[in-house]
Amino acid sequence: MSTRRKPAFNGQPTPLTSAMPSGSIRTTPAARPPFFPTRLEAQLLAIYPITLLMGSIFSTLSPASRNAPYNAVSQSHEPAFAPSYFAHKKNVFNVYFVKLGWFWTTAAFGVFLALWPGLGKGLSVKRIRATLRYSAITLWWVFVTQWFFGPPLIDRGFRFTGGQCEMLRDPNAREDMSETREYFTGAACKAVGGSWKGGHDISGHVFLLILGSSLLWFEFLPALTTVEGLRDGRRILLEDGKVASVAVEKDPETDKDVPTTQGVKFSLGVAALMWWMLLMTAAYFHTWFEKFTGLLVAFAGLWVVYFLPRGNPKIRAVLGMPGV
Structure with a gap:
């Protein structure tokens, strides 16, 4: 028989183990490894490769895209023959949103961090751990696109492949x-x-848009899954070696009469616009392989921050998990 433990509603999380808080836990046979996404998370992550595939198919089938000269150096269509407004690198969304993508990611995360009541009051453990997860993802963004003890990983990879x-x-x-x-x-x-x-240029736009929007989705998804029917247990490895299923549960004391959209609307809007610009990038910029590697590099960082802790209690004690 499975066992279930609920949190104490005193403003402090009840530990699952000596190192981790939770909302609800059920020990179950390990039907799915802890490192794997839940059904809902898998559906969410599948949106990204599907989006890249849709954009690539569109660029192949669209007469305007096929007839527009493509510059392999700039990874875009020649401006004079661009098949769409979004195919211009200087379109307003690219200049003021994608180019400043991590600023918008940070702003959206900051609004959620400040307003979502599910993180507790003041400098709570949940709020601190959410900040640590954001910091870890930001560090990965810095390493890949800005600096990695010298040139960033994108530029190092470009030179390593002959560029x-x-x-x-x-x-x-x-x-x-x-x-x-x-x-x-x-x-x-x-x-x-x-x-x-001369080398392989990982798509920085694809990397940024997937990494930033996924960060937001993983953080505010627990705010949406408090709605009955959207709860989906995540499997974790406990310190005693047992596998447990942990799900987000609504706290009747702290969440009473609080709308699930509080602190989420702005973040949701930023994530949605990131998805749209990812589709535009898939349709008009970079080769398929450049976009695919951008996807893989983004997923690598997300896996370390959001999935690795589920199977490693020590890492989980530091980074925690969204919603628990």
Whole structure:
């Protein structure tokens, strides 16, 4: 017979083990490994490869996209022949939303962190752990796109696959680049008039949009799954080696008469716009393989922060889990 334990409604979480709080726990046979997503999470994550596939199919079948010249260096259609407003790199959504994507992710997360009552009052354990998860995901974004003890991982991967910075403005300067091009990032190369070409360029837009929107979804999904019918137990490994199923439960004391949308609407809007821009990126920018690797790199960071702790009590004691 399975056993079930409920939280104490005194403002503090009841520990599942000596290191982890929870809302509801049921020990069950391990039908699904702890590291795997729930049915609801799997459906959510499946949206991303389906979106990339939809965009790629559209770009292949659309006459406007097929007839528009594509520049492999800029990973986009030539501006003069762009098949859509969203195919222009300077469209307002790309310039003020995607290019500032982590700012919008941070703003949406901050609103949710401040307003969602399910995180408790003040500097609660849940709020601290949510901040740590956000910090871990942000660190992965920094490593991949901004800095990794030098050039970011995207630029390191580009050079590892044979890419380099080729000077375009001064033929004589091209010879000087032979010794120093390895230290250039893509941004630095373009700043000196060079062309970043020759290697595999992971789609930074796909990576950012999937990572940012998934962060928001995983954090506010428990706020939505308090609704009956949306609850979906996550399997975790306890310190004694047993596998348990833990689900979000509504706290009748702290959540009474609180709408489930409080603190969620803005985050949901940002996540939805990120999905739309992911579809536009899939339709008009980058090759299929560049988009696919952007997806994989984003999923790698998400798995470490949101799935690895389920099977590792020590990591879970630090990062916790959304909603518990």
